[in-house]
Amino acid sequence: MQVSMTVNGQERSGEVEPRTLLVHFLRENLGLTGTHIGCDTSQCGACTIHLNGKAVKSCTVLAVQANGADVTTIEGMAKDGELHPIQEGFWEEHGLQCGYCTPGMIMTTADLLKRNPNPTEAEIRHGIEGNLCRCTGYQHIVKSVQWAADKMAAQSGD
Amino acid sequence: MTATEPREKLVGQAIKRREDPRLVRGQGRYMDDIVLPGMAHVKILRSPLAHARIRNVDTARAAEAPGVLGVYTGADFADVNALPYAWQAAGVDNHVNTPRILAVDEVHWVGDPIAVVVAETPQQAADARDLIDLDLEALPAVVDAEATTHNGAPQLHENALNNIAFEWDCGDEAGVEGAIGDAAVRISQRIRNQRLIATPIETRGAIGQYDAGTDEYTFWLSSQAPHVHRLVMAAFVLGHPEEKIRVIAPDMGGAFGSKIFMYTEYPLVGLLAKQLGRPVKWIEEREEHALATAQGRDHVTDLDIAAEQDGTITGLRVTTWANLGAYLSTAAGGIPTTLYGRMVAGVYKIPNIHCKVYGTYTNTALVDAYRGAGRPEAAYVIERVVDLVAAELGMDPADVRRKNFIPTEAFPYDTGIGMLPYDSGDYPAALDKALDLIGYSDLRQQQADARANGKYLGIGFSSYVEVCGIAPTAWVTSEGWGAGLWESANVRVQLTGKVVVTTGSMPHGQGHETTFAQMVSDGLGVPYDDIIVEYGDTAGTPFGYGTYGSRSLAVGGTAIVQSVEKIRDKITKIAAHMLEVNEDEVDIDAGTAFVKGAPDRNVSFGDIAATAAVGAGLPEGVEPFLDATTYFDPPNCTFPFGTHIAVVEVEEDTGNVEIKRYVAIDDVGNVINPLIVDGQVHGGIVQGIGQALWEHGVYDDGGQLLSSTLMDYGIPKASWLPMMELDRTVTTTDVNPMGAKGAGEAGTIASTPAIVNAVMDALSPVGIKHLDMPLSAPRVWTAMQEAKEN
Structure with missing residues (x-):
C-alpha cells in the first residue's frame, strides 16, 4: 500500500506492506540510514525519530500509522550545513564513541530539551533512559545534553 | 607562526574527535547501511x-x-x-x-x-x-561449568572425556599446600563469575x-x-x-571483543x-x-586462602571451571589460562600461588573474549580474596591492600606464575590518591553514622593491574596463540604535502583517527588537518592483527611512531641537501625544516614533500617519495593499574543497590588524548558495574537462554548511574616510545570487584560475607532476609 509523509521537510511517499515498520520505510524506501536498529523489542532507542514533533521509537510504529505525519530524522537536524546545537554538544563533550546509538540519543535529547529546556542531571538521566549506550557509560552524554541546553538557552536569549 | 615559535604539541591535549561530525549527522556507514x-x-x-x-x-x-x-x-x-x-x-x-x-x-x-x-x-x-x-x-543437556564434568553428565563430544576440553595450571601446587597447612588464617570460598552477553x-x-x-x-x-x-x-x-x-x-x-x-x-x-x-x-x-555471538566470563571458582594474623597473604589456591560453551571459539583456550590464571596475583606479592583451570564444554553458546577477557575474572578473584581476608581479620581493606602490594621499587616484577614481568607500577600512589579524592578519613565515620541510623552504606575497593598491549609474538606463541601479534603501519607523504597513515589496527569507537593524527602531527610537525588516517580494508592497509586487548596504541601506535621517525630522517636528509648544510644542523617544526639557530634559512614541508615525490633535486642515493612501513613487535606487554573506590547504599526494603559515589584513579601511562581516555574509562567502568549489579546470561537447566532480549538482559541505563570521579597517576613504561599503557579495558577490570566489595561491606552488619553476581535487588533482598533470620 501507498504511504506519504513529510520527512525532514520534504514530501515523501512509497509502497509498503501493511506490516512494514516506520524504521524500515525510512531506511529501506527512503535511504535515510542515519536511523539505526539495535534491538527487536523497542528497548534500545537507536531508531528514535520525531513523529509530529514528539520522539518515538520508529521500530514501534507502522509506516502506515505515519501516513500524513510530519517526521524528522537525524538527517533533518543540521540546518544549512550547520550542526544543531545538540549535535555540537555531542561532539564537544565526547558524547559518542561508536556512534551507533547517537542519532537516537540526539533525537531523544531534542524532545527532552523542548519539554524541559533546563533539565537537572537527574532529569537528563531519566529523560534518556529509553536510549541505551554501551560505550560511554552515559557520563559524557549527560554533559553533551547540558552543553546543548546551555547553548540553546543562550541562542534563545539572543 | 614562524619557524622559531615551537608549534604547540597535540599529544596530551583533549582534542575533540574528528570522527564525530559525520556520526552526529547520521552519516556513519554501518553494516546494514x-x-x-x-x-x-x-x-x-x-x-x-x-x-x-x-x-x-x-x-x-x-x-x-x-x-x-x-x-x-x-x-x-x-x-x-x-x-x-x-x-x-x-x-x-x-x-x-x-x-x-x-x-x-x-x-x-x-x-x-x-x-x-x-x-x-x-x-x-x-x-x-x-x-x-x-x-x-x-x-539431555548440561549448562553448568563444573557440573558438566561430573560422572553421568550428558557428553557433548566423543574426544572430550567428562566434557573437559583442557586441564591447565600455573604456579606452585606444593608451595600453596604448605602455605595453607602452616597458615594462621585459612579461608575457603566458592565464587561465580557469571556469563555475560557482549551486547x-x-x-x-x-x-x-x-x-x-x-x-x-x-x-x-x-x-x-x-x-x-x-x-x-x-x-x-x-x-x-x-x-x-x-x-x-x-x-x-x-x-567489546565479540x-x-x-x-x-x-x-x-x-x-x-x-x-x-x-x-x-x-x-x-x-x-x-x-x-x-560469543559470550563472556562464566567461571565457577573455588578459593583457598592462607594468611597471617596481620593480613599478609601467604598462599592462594584457585581452582576454576571455565565454561567454554558447546564448541571452542577462536581464542577460547587462551582467555581463561594466559589472560586469567597468570594474572590472579593481581597487584600483590604473594609467595605461593597455584591456579588450576578446567576448560569445559556445555550445551550453551560459545564463550570467548569479552571486554577485559580473563583479566576481569582474575581481578575479581584477587580483589574478593583481599576483602575476604580483611573481613575475616576485621581489618581495613585499604590496609590489607597496602600490606600486600608489590613494592614500587620491585619493578619490573615477576609474579612467578608465568606472566611476563609487570613493566612498571606504583600501586600505593594510586591507592593514596583514590583515598584522598574520596575523603576516606571522613568516609568511615559517615558509614558509622549511617549504620547507627539503620542504613546499609558500604565502601568497596579494587586495586587492579591488567595486562594489555597484548603482544610479544615470541611470548604469545609460546602461550598457545597460533599467529603473531605484532602490528604494522604505513606513513606516506603525498606530493601535495598531505600525510596518509594506514594502520592495521581496527577502531570501532576508540577514536584512533584522532589519536593517531595527534601523534603524527607532532612527529612530523605538520598540521593536524593534513593527516589522513586509513584503516578497515585489507585491500588498502598493511597487515594488522586487530584492535583488542587494549593494544592499538601500545602496539599499532608504536608502528606509526616508528614510521614517522623514518620519514623524519628522510626529510632531514633532503632538507639538509636543499639548505646545503649537514643533517645534524637541521631541525623540523611547524611545517618547516630549518637550520638550527638560523630559522630564516628554511624549506617548507610542502616543498620537501613535492621534491621527494617528484624525485628531482634529491641527495645522491636517496630514493624518491616519503613512504615508510614498520612492523612493530614490542618487548613486553604493558601493565596499567589503579585503585577504584565505590560507595553504595543498599535499600533495606528492596535490596536495591544505589551507587552513591564512584572514584577511579587509573594509571595508563602517558595519555595522548585525555578526553578519549576518560570516555574509555567511563564506558569500561559502567560495563563492569553492569556485571556487578544487573547483567546475566541465564540458562535454565535444559539449556534455554532466558535472557535473550534487551527486555531480559540488563545493560546499564543512564538513570542507574552516578557521575564518576576520575583522576590519574602517570607511571610511564619503556615498552613503547610513547610511554603509554592502554586504557580500553581498565575500567571494566576494576569496577566489578569495587562494587561487589562495597555491597559486601554494606551487608557486613547482617553477617553476609559473599554473594554471587549480579547483585540484583531480589538476590540482595533475599540474602538479607535469610541472614536476619539466622
Whole structure:
C-alpha cells in the first residue's frame, strides 16, 4: 500500500506492506540510514525519530500509522550545513564513541530539551533512559545534553 | 607562526574527535547501511533445543515461499572445514571441537545454526524460515561449568572425556599446600563469575560478494581484525588464495571483543554469494546476538586462602571451571589460562600461588573474549580474596591492600606464575590518591553514622593491574596463540604535502583517527588537518592483527611512531641537501625544516614533500617519495593499574543497590588524548558495574537462554548511574616510545570487584560475607532476609 509523509521537510511517499515498520520505510524506501536498529523489542532507542514533533521509537510504529505525519530524522537536524546545537554538544563533550546509538540519543535529547529546556542531571538521566549506550557509560552524554541546553538557552536569549 | 615559535604539541591535549561530525549527522556507514546492486538477504534457522539429534530438516515448503532464492542445510556445506581454533591452552592437550558452517547430525546449543534461507528481502527470508520443518530428537543437556564434568553428565563430544576440553595450571601446587597447612588464617570460598552477553548496540553482520570473472571474494564484516578474518577464511575455511579475498570492516556500532572471532556466518555469506551469483547480506537479529555471538566470563571458582594474623597473604589456591560453551571459539583456550590464571596475583606479592583451570564444554553458546577477557575474572578473584581476608581479620581493606602490594621499587616484577614481568607500577600512589579524592578519613565515620541510623552504606575497593598491549609474538606463541601479534603501519607523504597513515589496527569507537593524527602531527610537525588516517580494508592497509586487548596504541601506535621517525630522517636528509648544510644542523617544526639557530634559512614541508615525490633535486642515493612501513613487535606487554573506590547504599526494603559515589584513579601511562581516555574509562567502568549489579546470561537447566532480549538482559541505563570521579597517576613504561599503557579495558577490570566489595561491606552488619553476581535487588533482598533470620 501507498504511504506519504513529510520527512525532514520534504514530501515523501512509497509502497509498503501493511506490516512494514516506520524504521524500515525510512531506511529501506527512503535511504535515510542515519536511523539505526539495535534491538527487536523497542528497548534500545537507536531508531528514535520525531513523529509530529514528539520522539518515538520508529521500530514501534507502522509506516502506515505515519501516513500524513510530519517526521524528522537525524538527517533533518543540521540546518544549512550547520550542526544543531545538540549535535555540537555531542561532539564537544565526547558524547559518542561508536556512534551507533547517537542519532537516537540526539533525537531523544531534542524532545527532552523542548519539554524541559533546563533539565537537572537527574532529569537528563531519566529523560534518556529509553536510549541505551554501551560505550560511554552515559557520563559524557549527560554533559553533551547540558552543553546543548546551555547553548540553546543562550541562542534563545539572543 | 614562524619557524622559531615551537608549534604547540597535540599529544596530551583533549582534542575533540574528528570522527564525530559525520556520526552526529547520521552519516556513519554501518553494516546494514550498505546496499549492493542485486543483493539478497539471509536468515538463519537455529536450534531451539540445547542438545538434539537432527532426524530431518524439511525445506520443501520454505523453498517454495515467495522471494526465496535458496534454502540450505548442513549437508550442503559438508565439505567445508570447521572453524579453526587459534588460541590453545598452552602446554597441555586440547580436545578440540569447533563449529561447522551449519550443524550436521547433532546440535549442541540453543542457537546452533541448522539451515539458512536466502530471499529477495529480509522479511521474505524470515517468513520462509518459519516454514522449515525440523524433526529433532531431544538429548539431555548440561549448562553448568563444573557440573558438566561430573560422572553421568550428558557428553557433548566423543574426544572430550567428562566434557573437559583442557586441564591447565600455573604456579606452585606444593608451595600453596604448605602455605595453607602452616597458615594462621585459612579461608575457603566458592565464587561465580557469571556469563555475560557482549551486547554492542549494533549486532554483527556480514555481506559476501563473489566475482566469478576474477574468482575474488569481497566481504564486509563486523570485524575488529579484518586481516585476521581474511587470513583465517583463506587458509582454514574457504581454502581460497588470500590475495583473492578482500575484507572490509565498515563503521562498527561497538564490539567489546565479540567481533574479534571467526564466526560461521562469515564464510557462509561468501559461499552463498558464489552459489547464487549475487551479493548476500546477513544482519544478526538482537536475539541471535544473545544466542549465537560469543559470550563472556562464566567461571565457577573455588578459593583457598592462607594468611597471617596481620593480613599478609601467604598462599592462594584457585581452582576454576571455565565454561567454554558447546564448541571452542577462536581464542577460547587462551582467555581463561594466559589472560586469567597468570594474572590472579593481581597487584600483590604473594609467595605461593597455584591456579588450576578446567576448560569445559556445555550445551550453551560459545564463550570467548569479552571486554577485559580473563583479566576481569582474575581481578575479581584477587580483589574478593583481599576483602575476604580483611573481613575475616576485621581489618581495613585499604590496609590489607597496602600490606600486600608489590613494592614500587620491585619493578619490573615477576609474579612467578608465568606472566611476563609487570613493566612498571606504583600501586600505593594510586591507592593514596583514590583515598584522598574520596575523603576516606571522613568516609568511615559517615558509614558509622549511617549504620547507627539503620542504613546499609558500604565502601568497596579494587586495586587492579591488567595486562594489555597484548603482544610479544615470541611470548604469545609460546602461550598457545597460533599467529603473531605484532602490528604494522604505513606513513606516506603525498606530493601535495598531505600525510596518509594506514594502520592495521581496527577502531570501532576508540577514536584512533584522532589519536593517531595527534601523534603524527607532532612527529612530523605538520598540521593536524593534513593527516589522513586509513584503516578497515585489507585491500588498502598493511597487515594488522586487530584492535583488542587494549593494544592499538601500545602496539599499532608504536608502528606509526616508528614510521614517522623514518620519514623524519628522510626529510632531514633532503632538507639538509636543499639548505646545503649537514643533517645534524637541521631541525623540523611547524611545517618547516630549518637550520638550527638560523630559522630564516628554511624549506617548507610542502616543498620537501613535492621534491621527494617528484624525485628531482634529491641527495645522491636517496630514493624518491616519503613512504615508510614498520612492523612493530614490542618487548613486553604493558601493565596499567589503579585503585577504584565505590560507595553504595543498599535499600533495606528492596535490596536495591544505589551507587552513591564512584572514584577511579587509573594509571595508563602517558595519555595522548585525555578526553578519549576518560570516555574509555567511563564506558569500561559502567560495563563492569553492569556485571556487578544487573547483567546475566541465564540458562535454565535444559539449556534455554532466558535472557535473550534487551527486555531480559540488563545493560546499564543512564538513570542507574552516578557521575564518576576520575583522576590519574602517570607511571610511564619503556615498552613503547610513547610511554603509554592502554586504557580500553581498565575500567571494566576494576569496577566489578569495587562494587561487589562495597555491597559486601554494606551487608557486613547482617553477617553476609559473599554473594554471587549480579547483585540484583531480589538476590540482595533475599540474602538479607535469610541472614536476619539466622
